[in-house]
Amino acid sequence: MLKYFNYDIVFQEIPNEITLAINITCCPNNCSGCHSPHLRKDIGEPLTEVVIEDLIDRYGESITCICFMGGDNDPYEIERLAGFALSISNGLKIAWYSGRNTLPVNFTLKNFNYIKLGEYVEALGGLDKANTNQRFYAIDEDCTMKEIKFSGTDFSI
Numbered sequence: 001m002l003k004y005f006n007y008d009i010v011f012q013e014i015p016n017e018i019t020l021a022i023n024i025t026c027c028p029n030n031c032s033g034c035h036s037p038h039l040r041k042d043i044g045e046p047l048t049e050v051v052i053e054d055l056i057d058r059y060g061e062s063i064t065c066i067c068f069m070g071g072d073n074d075p076y077e078i079e080r081l082a083g084f085a086l087s088i089s090n091g092l093k094i095a096w097y098s099g100r101n102t103l104p105v106n107f108t109l110k111n112f113n114y115i116k117l118g119e120y121v122e123a124l125g126g127l128d129k130a131n132t133n134q135r136f137y138a139i140d141e142d143c144t145m146k147e148i149k150f151s152g153t154d155f156s157i
């Protein structure tokens with residue numbers, strides 16, 4: 001089961017998208033200089049289809065993308081909920097930010113438009129830093145991953 005702490009509408013996590021970012025807790029990772037230590041705790045409310053449907057009902061007209069921020073404790077539930085969100089989202093893009101360096105075994109990309117991979121290394125920074133170890137990909141219709149490099153205000157494939 002996944003739990004979430006809160007959500008926010010953000011403008012820089014996904015290039016050219018207005019994104020509803022859902023911050024998921026129980027993070028099993030141990031990134032050096034973790035920027036969100038509260039998300040490693042077992043706190044928050046269950047993230048269910050009902051919650052996602054309610055968020056889309058409330059914010060679907062104001063956003064272009066939904067991003068699951070975390071969820072490495074149960075990535076196949078992310079995969080499942082992404083499929084549910086896609087099925088009711090009426091054209092919204094679907095994204096996942098994982099703190100792992102590789103995708104889970106047999107993970108299906110067909111429900112996603114964007115994937116971020118990579119642990120957070122404080123000295124290297126996040127996707128907006130030139131030397132980041134993190135990688136951001138657009139997912140094609142045939143599920144190939146195309147890396148996008150971006151600085152928060154600019155990006156290129």
Ligand code: SF4
Nearest residue numbers: 027029031034099120
């Ligand atoms: S993925 Fe890393 S930075 Fe993000 S909450 Fe988990 S430990 Fe912290």
